[in-house]
Each structure stands twice: as C-alpha cells, then as structure tokens.
Amino acid sequence: MSLGILYGVGVGPGAPDLVTLRAANVLRSAPVLALPRSSDHGRSVAWQIAKPTVGEIPGQERLFLTFPMTKEPARLRPYWDLAFGQIGERLERGLSVAFVTEGDPFVYSTFIYLLREVPRRWPGLRVEVVPGVSSITAVPAAAGIPLADGLERVAILPATYGVEDLTEVLRAFDTTVLMKIGSSMPAVVEALESLGLADRAVYVSRATMPEQRIVRDVRAVRAEHGDCLDMLVVFRKDRSGVLAGEPAGTGESRGGRL
Ligand SMILES: C[S@@+](CC[C@H](N)C(=O)[O-])C[C@H]1O[C@@H](n2cnc3c(N)ncnc32)[C@H](O)[C@@H]1O
Numbered sequence: 001m002s003l004g005i006l007y008g009v010g011v012g013p014g015a016p017d018l019v020t021l022r023a024a025n026v027l028r029s030a031p032v033l034a035l036p037r038s039s040d041h042g043r044s045v046a047w048q049i050a051k052p053t054v055g056e057i058p059g060q061e062r063l064f065l066t067f068p069m070t071k072e073p074a075r076l077r078p079y080w081d082l083a084f085g086q087i088g089e090r091l092e093r094g095l096s097v098a099f100v101t102e103g104d105p106f107v108y109s110t111f112i113y114l115l116r117e118v119p120r121r122w123p124g125l126r127v128e129v130v131p132g133v134s135s136i137t138a139v140p141a142a143a144g145i146p147l148a149d150g151l152e153r154v155a156i157l158p159a160t161y162g163v164e165d166l167t168e169v170l171r172a173f174d175t176t177v178l179m180k181i182g183s184s185m186p187a188v189v190e191a192l193e194s195l196g197l198a199d200r201a202v203y204v205s206r207a208t209m210p211e212q213r214i215v216r217d218v219r220a221v222r223a224e225h226g227d228c229l230d231m232l233v234v235f236r237k238d239r240s241g242v243l244a245g246e247p248a249g250t251g252e253s254r255g256g257r258l
Contacts, residue, residue, distance in 0.1 A: 001092070001093065001094045002094060003091045003092060003094065003122055003124070003125050003126070004031075004032075004090065004091045004093070004094050004095045004096035004097060005096040005097075005125075005126045005127070005128060006087070006091060006096070006097055006099065006114075006118070006122075006125055006126070006127045006128075007026050007030060007096065007097070007098040007099065007127075007128050007129075007130060008099050008101065008105035008106075008109070008111040008114075008115070008127070008128070008129045008130065009023050009026050009027060009098045009099065009100050009101065009105065009130040009132070010023065010101055010102075010103055010104040010105045010109075010130060010131055010132020010133070010134070011023055011027075011046055011049045011050045011053075011100055011101070011102060011103075011132055012049060012102075012103065012132045012133040012138070012208070013049075013102070013103055013133055013134070013135045013138035013139075013207050013208045013209075014049055014102075014138075014206060014207065014208040014209035014212075014229075015208035015209065016049065016052040016053055018132075018133045018138070018208060019049065019050065019053045019132075020130070020131075020132065020133075022130050023050075023053075023130050023132060024053050024054075026098050026128075026130055027050055027053065027054045027098055027100065028053075028054055028057060030060070030096050030097065030098035031059070031060060031061065031090075031095045031096060032060070032061045032063055032090045032095050032096070032097045032098070033047075033050075033054070033060065033061070033062050033063065033097075033098050033100055034063050034065055034083075034086075034087055034097050034098065034099040034100065035047040035062055035063065035064050035065065035100055036065050036066075036067050036083075036099075036100070036101070036110050037064055037065070037066055037067070038066070038067065038068060038069045038228075039066060039068065040066050044064060044100075045102045045229070046100040046101055046102045047062070047064075047100065049102060050100055061090075063086060063087070063090070063097075065082075065083035065086065065087075066079055066082075066083070067079055067080070067083065067110050069228070071160075080113060080117075084114060084117050084121065087099070087114070088121055088122060091122060091125065092122075099111050099114060101132070102132075102135075102229075103132055103133070103134045103135050103136075103138075104131050104132045104133070104134040104136075105129055105130070105131070105132065106129065106131070107134045107135075107136060108158065108179065108180070111129075115127065135179070135207060135229070135231060136156060136177055136179075138207045138208050139177075139204045139207045139231045139233060140233055141207075142204055142207040142208060142212060142214065143202040143204050143207075143214055143216075143233060144239075145175075145202055145233050145235055145239055146235075146239065147175050147177070147233075148174060148175055152174035152175060152237070153172075153173045153174050153175075154173060154174065154175045154176075154177065155169050155172070155173035155175070155176045155177065156176075156177045156179065157169060157176065157177070157178055157179070158178075158179050158180040159178045159179065159180055159181045159182070159184040159188055159226075159232075160180040160181065160182040160183070160184055162184075163184050163187045163188055163191060166178075166187075166188065166191045167191050167194070167195060170191065170192070170195055170197060170234060170236075171195070173236075174235070174236050174237060175233065175234065175235045175236070176233070176234040177231060177232075177233055177234075178231060178232040178233075178234070179231055180226075181226030181230055181231070181232060182225060182226045182228075183225055183226075184226070185221060185222065185223075185224055185225065185226050186222055186223065188232060189218055189219060189221070189222040190222075192218060192234065193219070197234055197236070198217075198218055198219055199217075200234060200235050200236060200238070200239075201218045201232055201233065201234040201235075202214065202215070202216055202218070202232070202233050203215040203216075203218050203221050203230065203231075203232050204230065204231055204232075204233070205226075205227040205229060205230035205231075206227065206229050206230070207229075207231070209229075213227075218232065
C-alpha cells in the first residue's frame with residue numbers, strides 16, 4: 001500500500017476569512033485532520049480557526065494531538081512520539097493527513113518537527129506545504145505599522161527564549177518583531193525604555209480575532225504575563241501618521257478593526 005500525502009496547512013492568525021482557498025480545499029478533502037493542542041483537554045487554536053471553513057465532512061477524522069508548551073525536549077519527546085506515531089499509522093494505511101497549524105506552517109510550528117522525522121520514519125513520503133497568513137504580517141496590518149520599506153531590515157525573535165541580545169538586535173534592525181513574549185514582558189519593556197524606544201512599539205494580542213487587543217503605550221502592559229497569542233512590534237522609524245486616525249502613542253483599542 002502506498003503512503004498517503006502529508007500536508008502542512010497554515011490557517012492564518014485567527015479570522016476565518018484569512019484562511020486561503022488552497023487551505024480550505026485541502027482541509028475539506030483530506031480524510032484526516034491532525035489538530036495540535038497544548039494539553040489533553042485544551043482547545044486546538046488551529047481547529048478553532050479552521051472549523052467554520054471546514055464544517056462537517058462525513059467520514060473525516062479529526063485527530064487531536066497534544067504538544068505541551070515546554071522548552072524541555074525530554075518532556076516533549078514522548079508526546080511527539082505518540083502524535084507522530086498516530087499520524088504515521090494513518091499515512092501507512094494510505095490516508096492523507098493534513099496537519100493544521102495556526103498562521104504559517106513554517107513559522108515556529110510543530111509541523112517543522114514533524115517534517116524533520118519524515119526521512120527516518122516514512123522515506124519517500126510526499127509532503128505538501130500550504131502557506132498561511134502568518135501573525136508576522138497579520139499583527140503589523142492590524143496595528144497599521146509597516147514592517148519594512150526600502151532598505152530597512154527586520155528581525156524576528158522569540159522573546160521567551162531569552163532577551164539577552166535584545167538591546168543589540170533593537171539597535172541593529174529597523175523593525176523588530178517579538179513573538180512568544182510570556183514572562184519576558186517586564187524585561188522587554190525595560191529594554192525598550194532604556195533605548196528610548198518605548199514610544200516606538202506596539203503590543204498586539206489575538207490579532208484578527210474578535211478579542212484583538214492593541215496597546216500603543218507598551219508601558220501599560222509591563223506587568224502583564226503575555227497572552228499565548230501576542231506580539232510586540234518595535235519600529236525605529238517614526239511611523240506616526242502612516243494610517244489616518246492612528247497617531248503613535250495613543251492608548252488601547254479592542255476589537256477586530258483599526
Ligand atoms: C508557536 S508560534 C506560531 C506562529 C504561527 N505559525 C504564525 O505563523 O503566526 C506562536 C506565536 O505566534 C504569535 N501569534 C500567533 N498568532 C497571533 C495572533 N493572532 N496575534 C498575535 N500574535 C500571534 C505569538 O507571538 C505567539 O506567541
């Protein structure tokens with residue numbers, strides 16, 4: 001029996017109408033959807049985003065897979081083995097599996113770990129990646145902050161994994177995107193203040209979702225533990241006035257529109 005196809009499908013940052021047509025087609029036609037979540041009883045963010053698009057497909061299997069949020073490979077390994085084994089069992093029966101990821105599958109996604117396993121576990125497997133709208137572009141769009149123009153340079157950093165080199169990065173790049181903020185928030189805001197960049201940063205959580213929150217004075221979120229879907233965009237160039245009605249330094253706005 002030949003192997004099924006493994007798809008990595010990005011479903012965008014949250015808004016159902018940011019799911020691409022290609023993603024919708026693959027998600028509706030795959031016999032198995034693999035849906036990552038961070039705990040056995042938690043919700044899958046990827047599935048919450050995809051669900052309105054996919055709807056009910058008779059006979060389609062929704063395989064929820066747990067990948068705990070931890071930096072420790074030793075804790076993750078047994079979960080990976082279990083999840084990848086379940087996916088492999090379907091592929092080996094000739095069923096195609098669409099692994100659904102929030103945003104884009106090639107941006108900080110478990111799909112990348114799965115892909116790494118392919119040559120060893122399923123040599124010759126056909127893999128297709130369906131790109132999605134990443135939070136890296138969705139957040140700047142929501143906040144009205146262009147990422148880069150002309151010769152400007154952009155840095156993307158996972159803040160949770162250490163902010164030791166943050167000052168250096170903030171100095172070296174025109175725009176810095178800080179993902180996975182978590183407990184690093186106070187240290188990040190402090191670094192921004194010490195470089196005089198606190199007024200050149202925007203905090204956005206749950207971009208494009210109904211709960212979207214935009215904070216233009218990042219000092220206001222200094223004491224917060226980041227939401228699991230939040231980001232800081234720091235821009236050295238004065239971007240005020242780029243979008244009408246949104247001068248830099250205003251307070252906070254909620255909801256899905258600028
Ligand atoms: C595990 S990474 C996944 C990134 C995803 N693959 C992408 O392309 O956007 C999770 C991080 O993405 C960012 N993120 C994802 N969705 C977001 C959203 N809707 N609003 C703000 N940040 C988001 C946050 O920084 C979060 O910590």
